[in-house]
Amino acid sequence: MANSIINMLGTGITIIVILLSPPLAKKFGKKAVAVIGFALAGLGSLAFYFLSPTNVWGMVGLTALIAIAYAPTIPLILGDLTRTWRDYSEWKTGYRFTGMVLRPSVSA
Numbered sequence: 001m002a003n004s005i006i007n008m009l010g011t012g013i014t015i016i017v018i019l020l021s022p023p024l025a026k027k028f029g030k031k032a033v034a035v036i037g038f039a040l041a042g043l044g045s046l047a048f049y050f051l052s053p054t055n056v057w058g059m060v061g062l063t064a065l066i067a068i069a070y071a072p073t074i075p076l077i078l079g080d081l082t083r084t085w086r087d088y089s090e091w092k093t094g095y096r097f098t099g100m101v102l103r104p105s106v107s108a
Contacts, residue, residue, distance in 0.1 A: 013067035
C-alpha cells in the first residue's frame, strides 16, 4: 500500500510542477533547466540505495524531491524532440509538415 501512495504522490507532484516549466525555462534557459533537473533527479534516485527498506517517510520525501526536479524537464525534452522531427522531415523532403493532420481512408 505504501508503494501505491508513493507512486500517486510522485505523479501528482509531477503534474503540478510541469506547469512551472515555461517560467523556469524563460528565466534560466531550457538547457540549464534540463541539465540541472536530470542531475538532481539522478542524485535523488541514487539516494534510494542508501535508505533502509522500512524507511517509508524517506521514500516519500525522495519521491517528492525527484518529482519536483524531474517534472520541468518533461515538456522541454518533448518539445525539442518534436522540433527535431519537424526540422528533419523538412530537411529530407523540402516541405514543412507542421500541424499536418491525416484523414483516415474510409472504405465502403
